[in-house]
Amino acid sequence: QKEVEQNSGPLSVPEGAIASLNCTYSDRGSQSFFWYRQYSGKSPELIMFIYSNGDKEDGRFTAQLNKASQYVSLLIRDSQPSDSATYLCAPATGSEKLVFGKGTKLTVNP
Amino acid sequence: DTGVSQDPRHKITKRGQNVTFRCDPISEHNRLYWYRQTLGQGPEFLTYFQNEAQLEKSRLLSDRFSAERPKGSFSTLEIQRTEQGDSAMYLCASSPTSGANTGELFFGEGSRLTVL
Secondary structure, eight states, X not given: OOSEEXXXXXXXXXXXXXXXXXXXXXXXXXXXXXXXXXXXXXXXXXXXXXXXXXXXXXXXXXXXXXXXXXXXXXXXXXXXXXXXXXXXXXXBOSSSOBOOOOOEEEEEEO | OOSOEEEOSEEEEXXXXXXXXXXXXXXXXXXXXXXXXXXXXXXXXXXXXXXXXXXXXXXXXXXXXXXXXXXXXXXXXXXXXXXGGGOEEEEEEEEOTTGGGTTOOEXXXXXEEEEO
């Protein structure tokens, strides 16, 4: 089983809709989870992190974590064309390295 | 610009040649990471430095790969006897002391390697 699984997509949503991005992980010891955004041809940048079960909201972004199910998600409300990017999930592994999923490519159509 | 700087941005080489990439991290960051990314994949961890010490190295990293950070500032990643499978984007990232606990890695723009 891969350490981090994400639907590679592409996921296509209309402007203004809610985009839902999902990630499962295999390491039950993971305590922290990070979402990175990577625009085409650019490097990844951190947009959200979550440590505790439940929801964490930051503007239009909500991260949801369920440690029992080893599942973390990212919701983007009122999606904008500028949100079109690949979203990478990265659980902390207990060492210094972050292990990234393949990413989900999101396209928001005007 | 005080972000992470990588050089060269693009490198085309023939199979069997050696290549070296340089990374200059954000000056106050003592942690430095190298990742590799191929098309359609997420970044794959290669190695990590805290100051000048190389503390972790991927088991997948061939012995043709070597990285250094001699004075705890800039780092180099050398690939010897390149193979076509080495073609990828090589990403360098740095982070402050809190490092991967906060997940905030600051990535450079990457060095794209093409092996012919």
